[in-house]
Amino acid sequence: MAEPSTGRIEMVGVSKAFPGVRALDHVDFAVAAGEVHALLGENGAGKSTLIKIMTGALRRDEGEIRLDGRTVEIASPGEARALGIGAVYQEVNLVPTMSVTKNLTLGRQPRRFGLISWREARERARERLKRLNIDIDVERPLGSYSVAVQQLVAIARALEEDTRVLVLDEPTASLDANETQLLFSVVRDLKSRGLAIVFITHFIDQVYEIADRISVLRNGRLVGVAAREDLPPLRLISLMLGRELERTEERLVTSALPPEGPTVLAAEGVGRRRTLAPFDLTLRQGEVVGLAGLLGSGRTEIAKLIFGAIRPDSGRVELAGEPLTAPSPRKSLRRGMAFCPEDRKAEGLLGELSVRENIVLALQTKRGWLRRLSQAEQEKLAEEMIEALGIATPDADKPVGQLSGGNQQKVLLARALVSNPRVLILDEPTRGIDVGAHAEIVSLIRKLSQQGLALLVASSELDELVAVSDRIAVLRDRRKIGEIAGTDITRAAIIDTIAGART
Amino acid sequence: MKVESPASPNGRLRAIARHRAVWPLVALALIFAVDGVISPGFFHIRIVEGRLFGNLIDILYRATPTAIVALGMAIVIGTKGIDLSVGSIIAIIGAVITWRIHAGDPHFVILLIALGTGLLCGLWNGFLVAVLDIQPIIATLILMVSGRGIGLMINLLYGGTNPSFQSELLQGLSVGHISLIPTRLVLGAAIFAALWLLIRRTALGLFLEAVGGNSAAADLAGVDARLVKYAAYLICGLCAAWAGVILAADTHTSDPVSVGLYIELDAILAVVIGGGSLSGGRIYLGMTVLGALVIQALTTSILTSGLPPEYNLVVKAFVVIVVLLLQSNNLRTALYASFSGRKR
Numbered sequence: 001m002a003e004p005s006t007g008r009i010e011m012v013g014v015s016k017a018f019p020g021v022r023a024l025d026h027v028d029f030a031v032a033a034g035e036v037h038a039l040l041g042e043n044g045a046g047k048s049t050l051i052k053i054m055t056g057a058l059r060r061d062e063g064e065i066r067l068d069g070r071t072v073e074i075a076s077p078g079e080a081r082a083l084g085i086g087a088v089y090q091e092v093n094l095v096p097t098m099s100v101t102k103n104l105t106l107g108r109q110p111r112r113f114g115l116i117s118w119r120e121a122r123e124r125a126r127e128r129l130k131r132l133n134i135d136i137d138v139e140r141p142l143g144s145y146s147v148a149v150q151q152l153v154a155i156a157r158a159l160e161e162d163t164r165v166l167v168l169d170e171p172t173a174s175l176d177a178n179e180t181q182l183l184f185s186v187v188r189d190l191k192s193r194g195l196a197i198v199f200i201t202h203f204i205d206q207v208y209e210i211a212d213r214i215s216v217l218r219n220g221r222l223v224g225v226a227a228r229e230d231l232p233p234l235r236l237i238s239l240m241l242g243r244e245l246e247r248t249e250e251r252l253v254t255s256a257l258p259p260e261g262p263t264v265l266a267a268e269g270v271g272r273r274r275t276l277a278p279f280d281l282t283l284r285q286g287e288v289v290g291l292a293g294l295l296g297s298g299r300t301e302i303a304k305l306i307f308g309a310i311r312p313d314s315g316r317v318e319l320a321g322e323p324l325t326a327p328s329p330r331k332s333l334r335r336g337m338a339f340c341p342e343d344r345k346a347e348g349l350l351g352e353l354s355v356r357e358n359i360v361l362a363l364q365t366k367r368g369w370l371r372r373l374s375q376a377e378q379e380k381l382a383e384e385m386i387e388a389l390g391i392a393t394p395d396a397d398k399p400v401g402q403l404s405g406g407n408q409q410k411v412l413l414a415r416a417l418v419s420n421p422r423v424l425i426l427d428e429p430t431r432g433i434d435v436g437a438h439a440e441i442v443s444l445i446r447k448l449s450q451q452g453l454a455l456l457v458a459s460s461e462l463d464e465l466v467a468v469s470d471r472i473a474v475l476r477d478r479r480k481i482g483e484i485a486g487t488d489i490t491r492a493a494i495i496d497t498i499a500g501a502r503t
Numbered sequence: 504m505k506v507e508s509p510a511s512p513n514g515r516l517r518a519i520a521r522h523r524a525v526w527p528l529v530a531l532a533l534i535f536a537v538d539g540v541i542s543p544g545f546f547h548i549r550i551v552e553g554r555l556f557g558n559l560i561d562i563l564y565r566a567t568p569t570a571i572v573a574l575g576m577a578i579v580i581g582t583k584g585i586d587l588s589v590g591s592i593i594a595i596i597g598a599v600i601t602w603r604i605h606a607g608d609p610h611f612v613i614l615l616i617a618l619g620t621g622l623l624c625g626l627w628n629g630f631l632v633a634v635l636d637i638q639p640i641i642a643t644l645i646l647m648v649s650g651r652g653i654g655l656m657i658n659l660l661y662g663g664t665n666p667s668f669q670s671e672l673l674q675g676l677s678v679g680h681i682s683l684i685p686t687r688l689v690l691g692a693a694i695f696a697a698l699w700l701l702i703r704r705t706a707l708g709l710f711l712e713a714v715g716g717n718s719a720a721a722d723l724a725g726v727d728a729r730l731v732k733y734a735a736y737l738i739c740g741l742c743a744a745w746a747g748v749i750l751a752a753d754t755h756t757s758d759p760v761s762v763g764l765y766i767e768l769d770a771i772l773a774v775v776i777g778g779g780s781l782s783g784g785r786i787y788l789g790m791t792v793l794g795a796l797v798i799q800a801l802t803t804s805i806l807t808s809g810l811p812p813e814y815n816l817v818v819k820a821f822v823v824i825v826v827l828l829l830q831s832n833n834l835r836t837a838l839y840a841s842f843s844g845r846k847r
Contacts (some may be wrong), residue, residue, distance in 0.1 A: 215776075329722055330722075330726075339723060346719060347717075347719045348719065348722075350712070350717050350784070360709075361709065364706045366725075369710055370705055372704065
């Protein structure tokens with residue numbers, strides 16, 4: 001395919017800074033008419049910021065935007081729409097309880113004598129869907145249709161007669177393979193009609209299936225742009241994760257061979273439709289197994305499936321040789337598993353309750369409500385943990401919501417440790433915490449494994465995984481694709497595995 | 504802003520001002536101060552017919568049913584729920600008591616039946632909220648709306664409109680007295696103590712607050728949210744049943760239409776005045792009782808001050824707004840800011 005000389009939309013030298021962060025640093029991004037352009041990058045790479053500037057949700061600090069060669073100012077989402085730039089965001093901004101018609105005409109209902117003309121609204125809704133070759137009953141509530149159809153309705157809503165640029169932000173995130181194909185056929189059709197399509201996704205396979213060109217952002221900079229044929233997966237993933245050493249790649253694991261301890265956890269064929277393909281995984285006593293993969297590859301899901309926070313619909317988990325039937329967090333905890341979730345605020349902490357109450361919660365649920373830990377026992381446990389993990393708090397009765405991110409993470413760790421687990425599952429244990437606390441938590445993980453604990457650590461930071469893991473399970477596109485063990489564990493090996501260069 | 508150490512006098516003052524008990528106590532003190540000015544004999548307590556009499560005792564006496572209901576409400580609100588049906592539960596309890604007395608059951612058994620009926624109501628609410636996952640305000644609205652009708656239907660079972668009854672045991676619990684002290688105060692104190700032990704001396708309180716504060720986090724920490732919510736509605740139903748026993752015995756009659764009318768609102772108000780938040784996560788039993796006392800003190804004061812009783816509700820609303828404003832963090836921050844700004 002010939003390189004288009006001018007793009008339909010061109011962003012030249014666009015920068016954007018937020019307090020304390022440079023979100024975009026002189027980024028060039030261009031999409032030609034009739035092109036599907038994949039925009040890739042890990043968390044915090046700047047994808048969302050770029051898209052928001054393109055669609056008028058944010059103002060750029062520097063740079064220029066050209067639409068069909070003409071310089072334009074996009075000051076608001078309304079102006080973006082008027083210029084023919086439509087967007088479908090990740091969180092579908094539709095109302096599932098309202099009819100398809102209402103969803104498609106909300107905010108621009110046709111009026112007749114000052115009242116809404118529903119007949120005309122229905123007509124317009126059908127027209128919009130026809131552009132995508134969809135024929136559904138527009139009177140039914142949107143929520144009664146599959147996620148794929150809802151996604152198509154969202155596209156239909158974004159698509160005007162004169163739309164020139166369409167942004168699709170992770171449209172396939174919750175679709176299964178067939179539904180994705182349905183969506184792709186619509187995307188191909190739109191492409192053949194000359195639309196410039198920006199496609200954001202975490203699924204590498206889909207990039208190679210649908211995209212004509214690929215741009216990769218990392219830390220607010222454009223690190224690569226190439227035609228699909230010229231960018232093999234290995235190169236793409238290296239670009240996304242950064243092959244150069246940004247931090248010292250120091251392994252804390254001293255022994256070359258993985259620990260030979262007894263198997264404490266064995267998952268066989270555990271999976272759930274739309275969430276994660278069935279996988280096998282074992283965990284030995286004193287072993288740290290890392291979960292590596294790109295954003296959205298299924299790291300969190302694997303952790304939650306094993307803990308029972310997401311109910312698997314296939315396979316089985318064995319803990320110390322005994323199967324875990326009808327898994328739930330409660331059961332897993334009683335049997336000796338503990339889990340620290342990634343989203344501390346939403347899933348981890350009880351912000352109003354004190355540090356002490358947060359720390360003893362899991363142990364208390366294990367003991368049951370009648371065998372309450374006395375005030376003295378609670379204080380002792382809390383003080384021990386505050387001491388052992390170096391939690392910076394004036395006293396154990398401070399509400400945990402008032403602590404810093406690193407200290408909140410330590411409180412969560414403390415809660416898990418106090419419950420005296422055999423298996424500890426950590427999801428992004430160092431997300432959003434400062435450098436000092438980061439190093440402490442990494443060395444703590446090693447220390448715990450030396451004490452015989454089996455740990456499963458999901459992380460987006462390869463250095464961290466390389467540093468602590470005895471073995472690494474690699475995920476891609478919601479599938480476990482391989483394992484790396486012992487001295488083979490390097491950044492490069494992980495990237496190679498994700499890229500499919502080796503399995 | 505400069506942070507003052509709690510040891511400095513100003514800092515200690517602020518620490519006191521931040522304590523959650525301060526504003527309801529200030530409100531109570533203000534109400535009593537106004538009473539003292541208007542009717543000099545307000546605080547006089549005397550002994551008549553072997554029992555204590557006086558306005559202060561009267562406030563405690565009348566606040567007891569509301570306070571008992573409010574305690575159950577505080578626990579439900581702690582789980583981010585609400586129970587609008589408590590007034591209707593009281594109506595049902597009154598009807599059940601009268602019905603069984605007419606049927607000739609032993610009165611001790613009737614007391615147990617009444618409490619069991621309260622538990623049954625709690626079981627129903629808990630089923631809707633915890634098992635069917637219906638929003639608490641809607642789920643308990645069902646019993647709130649139907650409960651008084653159920654009471655009237657129970658009255659019809661033996662064909663009476665507002666039938667009355669006599670019961671030494673039940674009336675003893677309600678309007679009787681143990682030496683100088685009204686029995687219902689002793690009963691209220693016992694219920695308070697039992698609830699306090701249940702909430703603070705088992706881990707149930709921690710679980711209730713965990714579920715109310717962040718149910719996703721509680722779930723991942725192994726708390727059985729369904730069971731815990733169920734427990735809250737059962738406790739609330741039982742509290743309402745005790746209030747129902749007191750109120751039914753007080754009026755000697757089953758009057759489902761008007762007994763305990765709007766008591767759910769006073770109970771919610773008591774919880775809120777006591778610093779409880781409808782967004783859940785914290786249970787303050789003692790503060791809730793204080794809240795109920797503020798409400799009753801206000802009502803009694805208006806009645807004794809010679810103001811026409813018609814003013815009652817409006818004055819009550821005004822005082823409640825003032826107490827809530829004093830508790831508002833936003834307003835307090837704004838007041839502090841403008842105060843220290845003027846000083847500078």
